[in-house]
Amino acid sequence: MGRRIAFISDIHGNIKALEAVLQDLDEKGISSENIYCLGDLVGYGPRPNETIEFIKKYNIQSILGNYDEAVGFYLPTCGCNIESENDRMRSKNSLEWTAQHTTDENKEFLRNLEEQISLEIEGYTVLLTHASPYSINDYVYESDTEKQEEIAEELDEDIVIFGHTHYPYYKKIENKIFINAGSVGRPKDGDNRACYCILELGEDISVEFIRIPYDIEKVAKEIEGSALLDVFAEVLRTGRDIK
Template sequence: MDKQIVFISDIHGNMEAFKNVLKDIERRKISLEDVYCLGDSVGYGTRPDDVINQIKELGITSILGNYDEAVGFYLPTCGCSIESDSDKHKTKNALSWTVKHTSDENKEFLREFEEQITIKAGGKRILLTHASPVSITDYVYEDNTEKQEEIADELEEDMIVFGHTHIPYVKKVKDKLFINAGSVGRPKDGDNRACYCILTIGETVEAEFVRVPYDIEKMAAEIEESELLDSFAMVLRTGRDTK
C-alpha cells in the first residue's frame, strides 16, 4: 500500500489558512501522525499563539524555523540576509510584534523544536529541515542547481523536504529528491491560496502541491487593524512578496 506523508511549512501566524489546510488533510483521511511542520509557525501574521496551540493540541511534529528561533530565544533578528532598509524595517516590525504577542509558554515550546530530523517511510529516508542542511536561514530556490548539487553530495538520505522560500517545487538532483513544500500562510509564487505538500511513496515517489482557499481578506484585515505593517496584508492578497 502507498504511504502518504503531509508537509506543511511557513504558517506564519495565519490561523485561517492553517485551519482550512487541516480540514483538507482530515477530508483526505491522512493521519496527523504523518503530518510534519517544517518551521516558521509564527511571524508576520496576527495569531501566533493560536497556531502554536493548535500544533501542540494535535501533536504535530515540528522543525525549528528561523522565526520560531528568533521568537523563542528572543533574538534581535530572524537571521535572514537582509540588504535594504525597507526589508530590515519589515523584519523588525514582524519580529517585535510577534515576540510581544506570543506567550511565554509558547516561546518555551518553540525552543524545544529540533533544527532537522530524518524520518523513514516506504523504504525511503527523508531529511526534514526548514531551509537547508547548512542553515535554517539558507535559501535554496529551484534554479540554485550548484547549491543543490553541493547538498546532494553530502546528503545521506534519499530526499530532503524544506520550506523557507515560500515557493514550492520538486526537483531531482544527483538522484536526490528536493521538495519545497511552499507556504501555508504566506505564499510568494503568485497563488495566494494556502499551499501544502502530500508525498506519496509506493512503486514511485510523487509530490503533490495542494492549494486550499481560505478567508484571505479576514486575515489581511486583522493585519491592517494591528500594529503590523499593512504591506504584510498585501502579500496575503497578491501571493507575492512586496518590495
C-alpha cells in the same frame, strides 16, 4: 498505494490558512501522525499563539524555523534575507510585534523544537529541515542547481524536504530528491491560496502540491487593525513578496 505523508511549512501566524489546510487533510484521510511541519509557525501574521496551540493540540511534529528561533530565543533579528533598509524596518516591526504577542509558554515550545528530523519511510530516508541541511536560514531556490548539487553530494538521505523560501517545487538532482513544501500562511509564488504538499512513498515516489482557498481578506484586515505593517496584508492578498 504507498504511504502518504503531508508536509506543511511557513504558517507565519495565519491560523485561518492552517485550519483550512488541516480540514483538507482530514477530508483526504491523512491524520496528524502523518503530518509534519517544517517550521516558521510565527511571524508576520496576527495569530502566533493560536497557531502554536493548534499545532500542539493536533500533536503535529514540527521542526524549528528561523522565525521560531528568533522569537523563542529572543534574538534581535529573524535571520531573514534583509537586502535594504525597508526590509530591515519590516523585519523589526514583525519580530518585535510577534515576540510581544507570543506567550512565554509558547516561546518555550518554540525553543524545544528540533532543527532537523531524519525519517525512514517505506524504505526511503527523508531529511526534514527548515531551509537547507546547512543552515536554518539558507535559501535554496529551484534554480539553484549548483547549490543543490553540493547538497546532493553530501546528503545521506534519499529525499530532503524543506520550506523557508515560500516557493514550492520538486526537483531531482543525481539520485536525490529536493522538495520545497511552499507556504501555508504566506505564499510568494503568485498564488495566494495556502500551499502544502503530499508525498506518497511506495514502489514509486509521487509528490502533489495542494492549494487551498481560505478567507484571506479576514486575515488581511486583522493585520491592518493591529500594529503590524499593512504591507504584510498585501503580501497575503497578492501572494507575492512586495518590495
